[in-house]
Amino acid sequence: QKEVEQNSGPLSVPEGAIASLNCTYSDRVSQSFFWYRQYSGKSPELIMSIYSNGDKEDGRFTAQLNKASQYVSLLIRDSQPSDSATYLCAFRGVNQAGTALIFGKGTTLSVSS
Amino acid sequence: KAGVTQTPRYLIKTRGQQVTLSCSPISGHRSVSWYQQTPGQGLQFLFEYFSETQRNKGNFPGRFSGRQFSNSRSEMNVSTLELGDSALYLCASSLTGQEKLFFGSGTQLSVL
Numbered sequence: 001q002k003e004v005e006q007n008s009g010p011l012s013v014p015e016g017a018i019a020s021l022n023c024t025y026s027d028r029v030s031q032s033f034f035w036y037r038q039y040s041g042k043s044p045e046l047i048m049s050i051y052s053n054g055d056k057e058d059g060r061f062t063a064q065l066n067k068a069s070q071y072v073s074l075l076i077r078d079s080q081p082s083d084s085a086t087y088l089c090a091f092r093g094v095n096q097a098g099t100a101l102i103f104g105k106g107t108t109l110s111v112s113s
Numbered sequence: 114k115a116g117v118t119q120t121p122r123y124l125i126k127t128r129g130q131q132v133t134l135s136c137s138p139i140s141g142h143r144s145v146s147w148y149q150q151t152p153g154q155g156l157q158f159l160f161e162y163f164s165e166t167q168r169n170k171g172n173f174p175g176r177f178s179g180r181q182f183s184n185s186r187s188e189m190n191v192s193t194l195e196l197g198d199s200a201l202y203l204c205a206s207s208l209t210g211q212e213k214l215f216f217g218s219g220t221q222l223s224v225l
Contacts, residue, residue: 032212043203043216044156088156092212098161098169101146101214105155 004104006089012110019076021107023089026070032092033065035074038106039085048074079111114140117206117217125223131192134220138185138206144168145187146214147179150201159202162187163209191222199224 003026013019025033032051036044050056050063050072062075072091076083086106093102118137126132138145147159158171162181179189185206191198201221205214 034212043218044214045216046213049212095169095171100158100161100169100171101212102158103148103156 004089004091004102006087006104006107008105009108010110011107012112013079015079015081015111015113017079017111019079019083019109019111021074021076021087021089021109023072023074023104024070025072025089025091025093025102027091027093027102028067028070030091030093033063033072034090034101035061035063035072036088036090036103037085038088044088076109079109081111081113084109084111117204117215119202119204119217119220121220122218123221123223125225126194127225128194128196130194131190132194132222133188133190134202134204134222136187136189136204136206136217138187138204139215141208142206142215143185143209144207145181145185146205146207147187147189148203148205149173150203150219151199156203159189194224196224198222 005024035048037047038044048063050065056063060077064073086108088106089104120135144163146161148156150156160170161168165181176192181187201219203219205216
C-alpha cells in the first residue's frame with residue numbers, strides 16, 4: 001500500500017514567519033511530487049510540483065525533494081493570513097492497476113496576524 | 114474557460130439506496146479522476162478514466178463504479194449505500210500527458 005505521511009497539525013506561525021511543511025512517502029520509485037492547497041470548504045489546487053532532488057522556488061514557496069530519504073517539504077516565506085489552509089502532499093504511485101496520484105491527509109496551517 | 118463542474122452539490126440518501134454523481138471536465142481534458150475525501154482518511158483515489166476507458170482503480174469495494182462518455186463527461190455510481198460512504202466526492206480533470214489535476218467543487222454525500 002503506497003502511503004504519504006504528513007503531520008496533521010495545526011501548524012501555527014505568526015505573519016511574516018517561515019512555515020515549514022513536511023511529508024514522507026513510501027514509494028521509492030516515484031518520480032513526481034506535488035503540493036496542493038485546500039482552503040476550508042474549497043477544492044484542492046496545485047501550488048507546486050517537483051521532480052528532481054533539490055529545491056524548486058516559486059515566489060514565496062520553495063519545494064524541497066530528497067529521494068534518498070523519501071522526503072519532500074514545502075517552505076512558505078513571509079507567511080500571510082491568506083496562506084491559512086490545509087496543505088496536501090501527493091506523489092504519483094504505482095499500484096497493481098497502474099499509476100495514481102496518492103495524497104496525504106494534509107497539514108493545517110494557521111497564520112496569525 | 115469553465116472549470117470542472119460537478120453535480121449535484123449536495124445529496125442526502127438513506128442506507129441501501131444508490132446514487133449517481135456527475136462530472137464535466139474542463140473542455141479539452143480527456144482524463145478524469147475521482148476521489149473520496151473524509152476527515153479521517155483524507156483524499157482517497159477511487160478511479161481514473163481516459164477516453165472512456167478505466168485506467169486505474171483504487172482500493173474500494175465493487176459497490177463503487179464509474180464510467181466516462183465520449184464527450185469526456187464522467188459519472189460515478191455507488192450502490193447499496195452505507196453510512197461510511199458519507200463523504201465529499203471530488204472529480205478532477207487533466208490534460209493528456211499533464212500531471213496537474215484541476216478539481217471540481219465536489220459533491221457532498223450524506224448517508225442517513
